[in-house]
Amino acid sequence: MNTRTNPIALGLLCLGLLFSCKQEPKDDTPWVSLFDGESFNGWTQLGGEANYTIRDNSVVGTTVSDTPNSFMTTDKMYGDFILELDYLVDSTMNSGIQIRSNSYPHYMDGRVHGYQIEIDPSDRAWSAGIYDEARRGWLNPMTSNPEAQKAFKQNDWNHYRIEAIGDTIKTWINDVPAAHLIDDKTSQGFIALQVHSIYGDNTEGTEIIWKNIKILTDSLSKYSRSTPIQPIITKNALGVDEAKKGWKMLWDGETTNGWRGARLDEFPEQGWEINDGVLTVLSSGGAESAAGGDIVTKELYGDFELMVDFKITEGANSGIKYYVDTDINKGPGSSIGLEYQILDDERHPDAKLGNHDGSRTISSLYDLIQADPNKHVNPIGEWNTAHIISKDGHVEHWLNGMKVLEYERGSEAYKKLVSESKYVQWPNFGESEKGHILLQDHGDKVSFKNIKIKPITKD
Known part of the structure; x- marks a missing residue:
C-alpha cells in the first residue's frame, strides 16, 4: 500500500485547518438583553390587541383585524442608548421599532407616540427610516439613500443598529448606514415592538419576529459609530x-x-x-x-x-x-x-x-x-x-x-x-x-x- 503523502493535498489540508480555526473578532460590548427569551417580564402591551407570543427565544407579533396599532413596550424608560436586534417580517406587513416613545393619559387618551424606526418590506423600501408615530409623521425617509434601501433582505432576517445619543438618532440596516436625524422633541421613553393595524382585505395572522434584542446605556461614546449620512435637522423645518x-x-x-x-x-x-x-x-x-x-x-x-x-x-x-x-x-x-x-x-x-x-x-x-x-x-x-x-x-x-x-x-x-x-x-x-x-x-x-x-x- 502506498503511504506516501501528497504534498499538495497536505498543503490544502493545512490551509483548510487554518481557516476553520480562524474566529470572528469577539464582541466585547457589554450588552444587556432586553428579552429573556422565555417571558414578557419587563414588557407591557399597549394600544391594539395584536397577538404577541414567544417562540424559539423570539418575540412573535401576529396581526389581528380591526384593532389599532399594537405595541409591546419596555417597562423601563431609556434616554441615551445603542440598541441592536434582528427581525424577520412577512413581506406584506408594515411594522417598526419605537424608541423614546411614551403613552400619557393627556395625549390622545394614552396613544403611543414617539420615534419609530420603520420596518418596510414594500417596494417603497423605507426600512430603517425614522417616522414620528402619532405626531409629525415622516422625519427621515429613505428617498435619498438607495444603498440602505437595497440592504433590506426580503423573507430573511435583517439586523438593525439604532443609536440615540443626545439629540441625534442614527440607524443601520444590515450594517449599511441608513438614517441620521437631529431632533430634540423627546429625550426619553420606552422601546416598543410594533404590530401595525390591518383593515379591510389585509390578511389576518401575518407575523413579524424579533430576536437578539440587546441594549447598551453606558460608555456610549466608546461604542458609537460614525456615519457618512448627512443629518436631517428638524429644528425650524417641516417634516415630509x-x-x-x-x-x-x-x-x-x-x-x-x-x-x-x-x-x-x-x-x-x-x-x-x-x-x-x-x-x-x-x-x-x-x-x-x-x-x-x-x-x-x-x-x-x-x-x-x-x-x-x-x-x-x-x-x-x-x-x-x-x-x-x-x-x-x-x-x-x-x-x-x-x-x-x-x-x-x-x-x-x-x-x-x-x-x-x-x-x-x-x-x-x-x-x-x-x-x-x-x-x-x-x-x-x-x-x-x-x-x-x-x-x-x-x-x-x-x-x-x-x-x-x-x-x-x-x-x-x-x-x-x-x-x-x-x-x-x-x-x-x-x-x-x-x-x-x-x-x-x-x-x-x-x-x-x-x-x-x-x-x-x-x-
Missing part, C-alpha cells in the same frame, strides 16, 4: 408629511423675515434675540412691551392651524395672539386680539386673576375662558407645544397634545363673555375674518421655536 399637508414655517429660525413690530414697519432693534434657532423675547423687568414690543406676522391669516414650541422662565408672562388688528388701539400697549396665554401658573400672580376664574392661566383664552385645569405643563426650562386650530368660527386650544378648551367665535355665549370683559370696548372683538399672529413682549424672558402654520381654505 407636514409639507404634504400644507404646513408652512412661520419663522425660518435665522432671520426676522416675515415679522415686524406690532407698532413698527420693521422688526424691533432691541428686546428680541435670535440665537441657535431660538427666538427669545428678553427680560425687561416684567413691564409689558417695555423693550422691543410685540411682534406680528406681516401676513394676515383667516382659518388656520398654528403650532409653536415655547419655553418660559420662572415667573414669566407672555402670549400668542391671533386675529390681531394692529390698526386699532393706537395708544401704548399690546395690539388687540384673542390670546393663547403663556404663563408660569405657579409663580405669576395673574394665575389667580382674570375676569373669569383661572382664565389667565397657561393655554387659557386670556381673560375669557379657563383652560382645563388637568392640562399637562412641562417644567420650567423645558419646551411646551401650543396648538391653536381655528376653522369656520370653531376654535380649539391644545397644550402638549391635549385639547384644553374650545369655543365658537361670534356665538351668543362668546359675545356674552366679551361683554363681561375689558374687551367690550372694542366692537366685534375677536370676530375679524383675518388678522395677524402676534408673539407678546410682556417684559419676561420667553423663547419660541418651530413656529409653523397651516392656512385652511374654505370648502
Whole structure:
C-alpha cells in the first residue's frame, strides 16, 4: 500500500485547518438583553390587541383585524442608548421599532407616540427610516439613500443598529448606514415592538419576529459609530408629511423675515434675540412691551392651524395672539386680539386673576375662558407645544397634545363673555375674518421655536 503523502493535498489540508480555526473578532460590548427569551417580564402591551407570543427565544407579533396599532413596550424608560436586534417580517406587513416613545393619559387618551424606526418590506423600501408615530409623521425617509434601501433582505432576517445619543438618532440596516436625524422633541421613553393595524382585505395572522434584542446605556461614546449620512435637522423645518399637508414655517429660525413690530414697519432693534434657532423675547423687568414690543406676522391669516414650541422662565408672562388688528388701539400697549396665554401658573400672580376664574392661566383664552385645569405643563426650562386650530368660527386650544378648551367665535355665549370683559370696548372683538399672529413682549424672558402654520381654505 502506498503511504506516501501528497504534498499538495497536505498543503490544502493545512490551509483548510487554518481557516476553520480562524474566529470572528469577539464582541466585547457589554450588552444587556432586553428579552429573556422565555417571558414578557419587563414588557407591557399597549394600544391594539395584536397577538404577541414567544417562540424559539423570539418575540412573535401576529396581526389581528380591526384593532389599532399594537405595541409591546419596555417597562423601563431609556434616554441615551445603542440598541441592536434582528427581525424577520412577512413581506406584506408594515411594522417598526419605537424608541423614546411614551403613552400619557393627556395625549390622545394614552396613544403611543414617539420615534419609530420603520420596518418596510414594500417596494417603497423605507426600512430603517425614522417616522414620528402619532405626531409629525415622516422625519427621515429613505428617498435619498438607495444603498440602505437595497440592504433590506426580503423573507430573511435583517439586523438593525439604532443609536440615540443626545439629540441625534442614527440607524443601520444590515450594517449599511441608513438614517441620521437631529431632533430634540423627546429625550426619553420606552422601546416598543410594533404590530401595525390591518383593515379591510389585509390578511389576518401575518407575523413579524424579533430576536437578539440587546441594549447598551453606558460608555456610549466608546461604542458609537460614525456615519457618512448627512443629518436631517428638524429644528425650524417641516417634516415630509407636514409639507404634504400644507404646513408652512412661520419663522425660518435665522432671520426676522416675515415679522415686524406690532407698532413698527420693521422688526424691533432691541428686546428680541435670535440665537441657535431660538427666538427669545428678553427680560425687561416684567413691564409689558417695555423693550422691543410685540411682534406680528406681516401676513394676515383667516382659518388656520398654528403650532409653536415655547419655553418660559420662572415667573414669566407672555402670549400668542391671533386675529390681531394692529390698526386699532393706537395708544401704548399690546395690539388687540384673542390670546393663547403663556404663563408660569405657579409663580405669576395673574394665575389667580382674570375676569373669569383661572382664565389667565397657561393655554387659557386670556381673560375669557379657563383652560382645563388637568392640562399637562412641562417644567420650567423645558419646551411646551401650543396648538391653536381655528376653522369656520370653531376654535380649539391644545397644550402638549391635549385639547384644553374650545369655543365658537361670534356665538351668543362668546359675545356674552366679551361683554363681561375689558374687551367690550372694542366692537366685534375677536370676530375679524383675518388678522395677524402676534408673539407678546410682556417684559419676561420667553423663547419660541418651530413656529409653523397651516392656512385652511374654505370648502
